[in-house]
Amino acid sequence: MVATYILMAVIAYAIGSVNFSVILSKRIAGFDVRERGSGNAGTTNMLRSVGKGAAVLTLLLDILKGLVAILVAKFIVAKIASGANEAILVQLAGFFVVVGHTFPMFFGFKGGKGVATSLGVLLIINPEIGGICLVFALLEMALTRMVSVGSINAALLFPVLTIFIKYNYIADDYNYIIFGIAMAAFVIFNHRSNLKRIYNGTENRISFKK
Numbered sequence: 001m002v003a004t005y006i007l008m009a010v011i012a013y014a015i016g017s018v019n020f021s022v023i024l025s026k027r028i029a030g031f032d033v034r035e036r037g038s039g040n041a042g043t044t045n046m047l048r049s050v051g052k053g054a055a056v057l058t059l060l061l062d063i064l065k066g067l068v069a070i071l072v073a074k075f076i077v078a079k080i081a082s083g084a085n086e087a088i089l090v091q092l093a094g095f096f097v098v099v100g101h102t103f104p105m106f107f108g109f110k111g112g113k114g115v116a117t118s119l120g121v122l123l124i125i126n127p128e129i130g131g132i133c134l135v136f137a138l139l140e141m142a143l144t145r146m147v148s149v150g151s152i153n154a155a156l157l158f159p160v161l162t163i164f165i166k167y168n169y170i171a172d173d174y175n176y177i178i179f180g181i182a183m184a185a186f187v188i189f190n191h192r193s194n195l196k197r198i199y200n201g202t203e204n205r206i207s208f209k210k
Helices: 002-016 020-028 043-049 052-080 086-102 115-125 127-144 147-164 177-190 192-200
Strands: none
Touching: 002 052, 002 086, 020 043, 020 052, 043 052, 052 086, 052 115, 086 115, 086 177, 115 127, 115 147, 115 177, 127 147, 147 177, 147 192, 177 192
């Protein structure tokens, strides 16, 4: 059974490693998005470096990666390893697909910060929690005009919500608080440079007029 959990982590990591911002920027604009702007392979840098259409497509595809990883975990339980703990498989899939997005093996282990992929994971694991985190993040982004602030605070909100919302999980026979803390810690770790800029008052802001 341990082999099943390891296999799930590897599959999820491989799914996460398909970095759409790098693929799309090369296809659409002829350059690697990591060579422009912030150097991050994610939606915000795609918006600044390539354009709105490419950014929206990147966002949707990165969310889809999270969804697919969780569905693969569900498939493994249903078709291959019925004796495996479904919730543990789901949580491994959710965590390692974000790790793959951040450290993609197909693109030199330099990827994005995992926010959109984490959102995909949250939306399918528990739509209520995912929806609350999404609305909270969007409100913070609108108020501060800083994507990082909304992303970081939504990540912090996730484990808090798991304490109070203990129902409607895609696999609800295991405690999700530890999973929430691990996901939040990883996303915040990925934003360490943003935290430094926020502290120094130099964090980039988005413009809603462009």
